[in-house]
Amino acid sequence: MSKLKPAPTLDDVARKAGVSTATVSRCLNTPDRVVEATRKRVQSAIEALGYTPNFAARVMAAKRTFTIGAIIPTMENAIFARGLQAFQEELHQHGYTLLVSSSAYKPATEEEQIRTLVARGADGLLLIGHDRAPHIYEFLQRRDIPALVAWSFSPDGRLPSIGFDNRAAMYELAQRVFDLGHRRLAVISGITHGNDRARLRLDGVRDAVRQRGLDPQGLQVIETPYEIENGADAFARLMSQDTPPTAVMCGNDVLAAGALLRAQDMGLKVPQDVSITGFDDIELARILRPALTTVHVPHREMGGKAAKALIEMVEKRAPAAGEHLFTHIVERQSLGPANSA
Amino acid sequence: MSKLKPAPTLDDVARKAGVSTATVSRCLNTPDRVVEATRKRVQSAIEALGYTPNFAARVMAAKRTFTIGAIIPTMENAIFARGLQAFQEELHQHGYTLLVSSSAYKPATEEEQIRTLVARGADGLLLIGHDRAPHIYEFLQRRDIPALVAWSFSPDGRLPSIGFDNRAAMYELAQRVFDLGHRRLAVISGITHGNDRARLRLDGVRDAVRQRGLDPQGLQVIETPYEIENGADAFARLMSQDTPPTAVMCGNDVLAAGALLRAQDMGLKVPQDVSITGFDDIELARILRPALTTVHVPHREMGGKAAKALIEMVEKRAPAAGEHLFTHIVERQSLGPANSA
DNA sequence: AGTTGAAATGTAAGCGCTTGCATTTTCCAT
DNA sequence: ATGGAAAATGCAAGCGCTTACATTTCAACT
Numbered sequence A, B: 001m002s003k004l005k006p007a008p009t010l011d012d013v014a015r016k017a018g019v020s021t022a023t024v025s026r027c028l029n030t031p032d033r034v035v036e037a038t039r040k041r042v043q044s045a046i047e048a049l050g051y052t053p054n055f056a057a058r059v060m061a062a063k064r065t066f067t068i069g070a071i072i073p074t075m076e077n078a079i080f081a082r083g084l085q086a087f088q089e090e091l092h093q094h095g096y097t098l099l100v101s102s103s104a105y106k107p108a109t110e111e112e113q114i115r116t117l118v119a120r121g122a123d124g125l126l127l128i129g130h131d132r133a134p135h136i137y138e139f140l141q142r143r144d145i146p147a148l149v150a151w152s153f154s155p156d157g158r159l160p161s162i163g164f165d166n167r168a169a170m171y172e173l174a175q176r177v178f179d180l181g182h183r184r185l186a187v188i189s190g191i192t193h194g195n196d197r198a199r200l201r202l203d204g205v206r207d208a209v210r211q212r213g214l215d216p217q218g219l220q221v222i223e224t225p226y227e228i229e230n231g232a233d234a235f236a237r238l239m240s241q242d243t244p245p246t247a248v249m250c251g252n253d254v255l256a257a258g259a260l261l262r263a264q265d266m267g268l269k270v271p272q273d274v275s276i277t278g279f280d281d282i283e284l285a286r287i288l289r290p291a292l293t294t295v296h297v298p299h300r301e302m303g304g305k306a307a308k309a310l311i312e313m314v315e316k317r318a319p320a321a322g323e324h325l326f327t328h329i330v331e332r333q334s335l336g337p338a339n340s341a
Numbered sequence C: 001a002g003t004t005g006a007a008a009t010g011t012a013a014g015c016g017c018t019t020g021c022a023t024t025t026t027c028c029a030t
Numbered sequence D: 001a002t003g004g005a006a007a008a009t010g011c012a013a014g015c016g017c018t019t020a021c022a023t024t025t026c027a028a029c030t
Helices: A010-017 A021-029 A036-049 A055-062 A081-093 A107-119 A134-142 A166-179 A196-211 A228-239 A253-265 A283-287 A299-316 B010-017 B021-029 B036-049 B055-062 B081-093 B107-119 B134-142 B166-179 B196-211 B228-239 B253-265 B283-287 B299-316
Strands: A067-072 A097-102 A124-128 A147-150 A161-163 A185-189 A220-223 A247-250 A275-277 A294-296 A328-330 B067-072 B097-102 B124-128 B147-150 B161-163 B185-189 B220-223 B247-250 B275-277 B294-296 B328-330
Touching (some): A010 A021, A010 A036, A021 A036, A055 B055, A067 A081, A081 A097, A081 A299, A097 A107, A107 A124, A124 A299, A161 A299, A166 A247, A166 A275, A166 A294, A185 A196, A185 A228, A185 A253, A220 A228, A228 A247, A228 A253, A228 B283, A253 A275, A253 A283, A253 B283, A283 B228, A283 B253, B010 B036, B067 B081, B067 B299, B081 B299, B097 B107, B107 B134, B124 B299, B166 B196, B166 B247, B166 B275, B166 B328, B185 B196, B185 B228, B185 B253, B220 B228, B228 B247, B228 B253, B247 B253, B253 B283
Parallel strands (some): A067 A097, A124 A147, A147 A161, A185 A220, A185 A247, A247 A275, B067 B097, B067 B124, B124 B147, B147 B161, B185 B247, B247 B275
Antiparallel strands (some): B294 B328
């Protein structure tokens, strides 16, 4: 155990600059309330000492952290990357820092992360989707922590949300698939338990099936975690049946990428032999061949607006109005007319 | 501005349980130093009040945060995901929390993040690669913050490192490429400025070129940020020349994925018309067709060992020994013999 | 019952900052 | 010059916890 080298404190700076700690503090927080000469003196003392304010102390005294926490289901693929990037840029603009953690799609982990972030004094929280245990909402409310949901819009969630209508978006895409003559569809869905986005997307397809007067029971569905390889495996299972589907709708682009690549492996031509669709419109969707027909989500817009709304909630301490963002279908090559065969 | 709802404090719990704050604190931190009956009473008071310790206050008093910070170049692709996952799992095992932030491959941003993390009291820091301004190392040293480098091993870096030899790994792969008869190679490298991994990988290829008695000047190199699309564009540029290379070695799998997909687009057969190699062995490498020949990096092992080493540095306050991990070539289909054409 | 040492608990001093309020300085208008 | 308001600065009280040290309790001996 070597001797500790205590970091310089406000006191050290104050002494060195020959002023009071209050003045140093003001130099840092409200520089216009300090006269230029003093400010300069303090500034050089700070530099000479290599002083950095102690975050914990500042938080204790000011009861504000200027920190926003976000808990996303995964960092392992690009689904949330772009939106989160925009979120954090907007936050940065306003002087806030973002703390991200990932729940690995596990409700229990998400809860733990929420508590950790709150204990760390996050001024506000960004959560993905509406599905979570009621006691979490109660905890947030009791603690009076502003929280906002993104990636899923619902006018009557327990929390305001900024996102899109997963169900309607997928419904629309399914209609398009039907319009192209497909009748035997299958869905490779993400795990729906505790994930309203996955569930609503699946519901969207079912809505379309019903709307066409088809039997919803006839719709084959495989639920699997959002990983390329799982998409590939699910696709293989689907296609190795006697009467395979002519179109496979995937819960997101990652799953669809897996399906696409496996199709190639199996010698299946997309979209001639089978059509594949995705959801999210991540970078990969554009680069794959055939390029993926998918639902475009306004990631950057969503992230930016979520940041603004959350900051508003934090600073005004008033509930924000949610916002319904719109998605649209991006038609590329992976979806084609049903093979008459 | 609604009225504030102050979170319950240790004091509240103590009063409710009829004990002193010290006892409550001990219940939380050293439960075996409190008799069972008291502990239970305190426990129920905690639950009744919904008490969560205030992190900032705890940090101030204990001068420990049990937090480790990690700054990675990007979260936008999977390169660091697996290693970081293992890192954080190991940390969690030992009661530490991980704070991640991304520098977007910008040295200035990295520096800012380092300062932020230090100000927030990170007990230790995980950094990627050795390339950074000397004053950053001085800052860390002055503050006596344990820090460790990963993803790049160097016995004489300013910080101990746990990683592999990027140069040797790429050298070995280049040798394999030469062995297959290739003579016209090109490299699609990541941006080397401020990125020793990218630089060393490139150096590795150059070493092999020189070792074969070829002119290093003849080696075409395109530097571009690590994004699928950039890999694709660079590949297109390389292949649209009069005498295109017969093998394109990419600085990582993301770039290689772009190259591969673009090759498909251009009607080029891989590896018959052109060979492509990657580096990192991320999930995508296995799933692409042709599957990518690449350098396997022991991500999980590296993450786990880095966590152990860093915790050791933090708790013993002694410099850790670095560790040289080994990579190996994974031969899949994207690399084949040189076309005699 | 009386001692006594260990175990359990309590007391109170900070940790490094912000900020309301008190005090001093500055700078005009007179 | 000088009174006085405004600007600049200083003083000191916390913020919610941990922990060294002091005190009390308890059980096991004589």
